[in-house]
Amino acid sequence: MTIKSKVPVTILTGFLGSGKTTLLNKILSEEHGKRIAVIENEYGEVGIDQGLVINADEEVFEMSNGCICCTVRGDLIRVLGNLMKRRDKFDYVLVETTGLADPGPVAQTFFMDDEIRSEFSLDGIVTLVDAAHIDQQLGRSEESSEQVAFADVLVLNKTDLVSDESLDTLEARLRGMNRMARVVRSKQADVSVETVLNLGAFDLDQVLERRPSFLEPEYPFEWTGVFQLEPGRYEVSLEEGPDPMMSLVVVADQGTDEESLNEGAESCVRLYAESAELLHPGDKIPLNKHVNLQLQSKGRKSFSLEVEKSGHLGLFTQHTAEEFDIKVRRMDTSVSESGSNQQNDLLIPPIAERTWVAQHEHDDEVGSIAIERLGDVDPEKLNKWLGRLLSEKGVDIFRTKGFISYAGEPRRIVFQGVHMLFTSQPDREWGNEPRRNQLVFIGRNLDEEALQSGFDKCLT
Amino acid sequence: MPDIRELGPQGRGMLHEGWSTEVADYVIVCGWALEGNAFLVGDAAGGLYAFEGKSGTTLWHRKEVHEGGILAMSIHPDGHIFATAGQDGRVLIWKSKEGESNKALEIGKGWVEHLQWSPDGQFLAVVFSHYVYVFGADGKEHWRSDKHLSTVSAVAWSKSNELATACYGRVTFYDVIRDQVNQKLEWQGSLVSMVLSPDGDIVACGSQDNSVHFWRRSTAQDAEMTGYPGKPSQLAFDQTGMVLATGGGERITVWSFQGNGPEGTVPGELDLHIGAISSLAFSNRGSLLASGSRDGSVFVWLLQKNGHGEPLGGAFVGGRVEAIAWRPDDYALAAVNANGGINVWDFKNRTKSSPKGFS
Numbered sequence: 001m002t003i004k005s006k007v008p009v010t011i012l013t014g015f016l017g018s019g020k021t022t023l024l025n026k027i028l029s030e031e032h033g034k035r036i037a038v039i040e041n042e043y044g045e046v047g048i049d050q051g052l053v054i055n056a057d058e059e060v061f062e063m064s065n066g067c068i069c070c071t072v073r074g075d076l077i078r079v080l081g082n083l084m085k086r087r088d089k090f091d092y093v094l095v096e097t098t099g100l101a102d103p104g105p106v107a108q109t110f111f112m113d114d115e116i117r118s119e120f121s122l123d124g125i126v127t128l129v130d131a132a133h134i135d136q137q138l139g140r141s142e143e144s145s146e147q148v149a150f151a152d153v154l155v156l157n158k159t160d161l162v163s164d165e166s167l168d169t170l171e172a173r174l175r176g177m178n179r180m181a182r183v184v185r186s187k188q189a190d191v192s193v194e195t196v197l198n199l200g201a202f203d204l205d206q207v208l209e210r211r212p213s214f215l216e217p218e219y220p221f222e223w224t225g226v227f228q229l230e231p232g233r234y235e236v237s238l239e240e241g242p243d244p245m246m247s248l249v250v251v252a253d254q255g256t257d258e259e260s261l262n263e264g265a266e267s268c269v270r271l272y273a274e275s276a277e278l279l280h281p282g283d284k285i286p287l288n289k290h291v292n293l294q295l296q297s298k299g300r301k302s303f304s305l306e307v308e309k310s311g312h313l314g315l316f317t318q319h320t321a322e323e324f325d326i327k328v329r330r331m332d333t334s335v336s337e338s339g340s341n342q343q344n345d346l347l348i349p350p351i352a353e354r355t356w357v358a359q360h361e362h363d364d365e366v367g368s369i370a371i372e373r374l375g376d377v378d379p380e381k382l383n384k385w386l387g388r389l390l391s392e393k394g395v396d397i398f399r400t401k402g403f404i405s406y407a408g409e410p411r412r413i414v415f416q417g418v419h420m421l422f423t424s425q426p427d428r429e430w431g432n433e434p435r436r437n438q439l440v441f442i443g444r445n446l447d448e449e450a451l452q453s454g455f456d457k458c459l460t
Numbered sequence: 461m462p463d464i465r466e467l468g469p470q471g472r473g474m475l476h477e478g479w480s481t482e483v484a485d486y487v488i489v490c491g492w493a494l495e496g497n498a499f500l501v502g503d504a505a506g507g508l509y510a511f512e513g514k515s516g517t518t519l520w521h522r523k524e525v526h527e528g529g530i531l532a533m534s535i536h537p538d539g540h541i542f543a544t545a546g547q548d549g550r551v552l553i554w555k556s557k558e559g560e561s562n563k564a565l566e567i568g569k570g571w572v573e574h575l576q577w578s579p580d581g582q583f584l585a586v587v588f589s590h591y592v593y594v595f596g597a598d599g600k601e602h603w604r605s606d607k608h609l610s611t612v613s614a615v616a617w618s619k620s621n622e623l624a625t626a627c628y629g630r631v632t633f634y635d636v637i638r639d640q641v642n643q644k645l646e647w648q649g650s651l652v653s654m655v656l657s658p659d660g661d662i663v664a665c666g667s668q669d670n671s672v673h674f675w676r677r678s679t680a681q682d683a684e685m686t687g688y689p690g691k692p693s694q695l696a697f698d699q700t701g702m703v704l705a706t707g708g709g710e711r712i713t714v715w716s717f718q719g720n721g722p723e724g725t726v727p728g729e730l731d732l733h734i735g736a737i738s739s740l741a742f743s744n745r746g747s748l749l750a751s752g753s754r755d756g757s758v759f760v761w762l763l764q765k766n767g768h769g770e771p772l773g774g775a776f777v778g779g780r781v782e783a784i785a786w787r788p789d790d791y792a793l794a795a796v797n798a799n800g801g802i803n804v805w806d807f808k809n810r811t812k813s814s815p816k817g818f819s
Contacts, residue, residue: 057589057610057611059610059628063668063669064647064648064649064669064684065669070669074628077652077668082547085486085782086486086504086505086529113668113691114736115690115693115736118754
């Protein structure tokens with residue numbers, strides 16, 4: 001018997017028009033020294049130039065037991081079953097799904113079928129997102145949010161068609177739905193092959209190393225703008241936005257570097273925790289206080305702001321500046337020195353901006369929940385809890401990833417799952433590292449408190 | 461339990477060293493032609509070979525007959541012609557002796573995954589995606605099925621004019637002469653393999669959800685055998701239709717249709733392979749079962765009517781056993797494997813040696 005390593009497989013998902021075929025063509029035509037077999041499901045798009053390309057109808061097979069985790073892609077089992085017999089002719093497989101595909105069955109195929117599982121390993125799920133249309137698609141179809149939720153890499157494509165601010169907002173929204181995924185921006189699917197192939201995405205260590213901020217805190221505000229203001233009166237005006245009310249905190253002496261922004265954010269969380277004072281259009285915004293701006297009336301609304309000494313003022317807003325078209329203008333220049341008093345001249349742009357991962361962003365049903373705890377867990381309790389959780393809520397939990405510290409086990413235990421299927425295996429030794437646990441759940445309508453308290457009960 | 465590696469390629473017990481050879485790539489298909497005088501082999505590189513049945517001498521060799529590789533082969537009942545199909549969407553009909561193809565059928569752009577000659581040799585069933593075509597030996601199309609619910613996963617002839625097809629959720633029996641559906645057997649599951657009992661009454665299918673589903677056509681009764689650790693793609697009925705051997709794990713599970721069985725009975729279990737079963741074949745006469753595994757081992761078993769059995773011999777060939785074939789006279793057994801290896805053993809019932817002597 002010869003011992004062979006498993007052939008890595010990348011799943012490429014994304015709505016029609018998101019640029020999957022462009023990306024595929026690019027990968028196949030680039031000099032990367034890899035022999036790639038492509039299993040393509042979408043007919044009638046641009047032809048693939050070269051490489052081993054197999055067309056297969058997407059065949060989603062449900063089982064008689066009605067269990068969704070047993071649902072697999074029959075065509076993949078067939079095609080891969082034949083491909084593995086000529087595996088010396090390729091060292092990588094790319095599976096392209098149709099725009100409307102649910103990624104669940106594709107991923108499950110690599111867990112459920114014993115033969116496929118022994119020859120192939122799911123390397124990662126890459127989802128292409130059309131930056132100009134994803135907002136509408138997310139609202140209209142479940143498949144679209146599932147594709148985002150399942151992704152290990154989100155390629156935010158066609159960025160040239162959208163403003164930078166909208167991209168930031170969109171990225172924050174996508175991160176709110178899936179905190180595990182790496183987000184890559186591109187214009188014409190022009191991402192490097194390395195961002196798509198050999199991700200080792202199902203290798204958790206890499207995920208964590210690649211993105212240490214993956215457990216980035218969620219704030220009650222989405223945007224911060226820092227403004228350089230001289231003493232005087234200013235107007236903060238807002239257009240109609242997605243909410244008839246918006247929370248805001250204005251702080252003095254806000255720095256513009258990353259560290260100061262993070263510090264400011266943390267102190268603002270405390271201010272946000274206090275009850276808000278309701279302000280109506282025309283009211284003055286106090287400094288260092290949590291306020292709610294009442295925005296019910298039509299058209300642009302203005303609030304005033306007084307600055308006593310020059311400095312950097314930070315605006316921490318519940319929604320992004322773009323959503324409400326938030327503008328800051330100087331108001332007390334009765335006579336302009338240059339003789340021109342056009343309003344545009346008085347507009348003050350922020351000297352620094354930051355978009356944050358927001359809590360319950362856009363109220364998307366799909367979201368991710370991260371649990372991080374120091375200490376050890378009781379393996380038996382954890383298995384019981386996870387087993388029950390996934391059997392009851394597995395339909396709504398798309399992906400589970402994480403590592404756990406078992407009491408008495410010198411190695412980390414790596415967990416990962418797709419719907420109800422999960423595997424756990426020992427990984428590297430803890431060594432001198434502090435024992436801790438990190439688990440991320442991505443799914444629909446997840447109950448964060450229940451998950452946290454359920455996990456806490458498994459701690460020793 | 462013997463260490464399977466110690467068995468060696470030359471065989472132990474009633475498997476006696478015959479001949480062996482190697483071809484360029486992973487062997488996909490094999491079979492005996494010309495009354496056992498030729499052994500035919502097709503590989504993943506599209507190579508086709510004929511070896512002399514007794515010595516293993518190469519009779520002929522054709523390269524790249526199907527671009528992308530061979531997927532299926534069916535030898536005509538008379539053994540003088542055979543058909544091959546592949547990833548190039550073509551079916552070729554060959555003369556066994558000369559190794560010449562005089563007919564090429566262009567089926568379409570896609571894979572042709574299954575081929576089966578009818579028992580009287582009049583028709584060749586060809587599976588292409590959601591359709592099944594029936595051609596005559598002359599290469600003329602006689603019949604074409606309607607579109608199946610999914611890609612057709614298996615075909616089998618129940619009679620010379622009746623063809624069974626399996627796909628997701630359904631087995632369908634077609635009268636290919638009168639162009640009508642004789643029977644539909646439905647069940648929600650992905651049927652990955654199918655075998656019919658020799659009298660055509662019992663239909664057994666391996667299912668993706670690690671079960672075997674079977675129906676009795678005469679009574680329309682069906683049953684589901686669950687609990688397999690893997691998917692039972694390998695199924696074989698003995699010539700009497702009394703025992704059904706199934707893979708789906710390291711063990712061979714044998715269901716006996718004796719009495720009211722197999723429902724409610726405990727199956728026989730043949731347990732020597734250490735890897736999952738990858739091929740099963742019953743002898744042409746009697747109840748000798750040959751089994752091959754992903755671990756590279758081959759065993760031969762003598763089965764009783766109740767499904768229990770004893771090993772008669774074994775060998776270790778080193779690569780996943782892809783197919784296994786008894787010579788028409790049952791005095792030789794051939795196995796082909798993933799490393800391109802071909803092993804043929806003489807199988808003789810030597811009255812003086814103990815059948816269990818090898819272990």
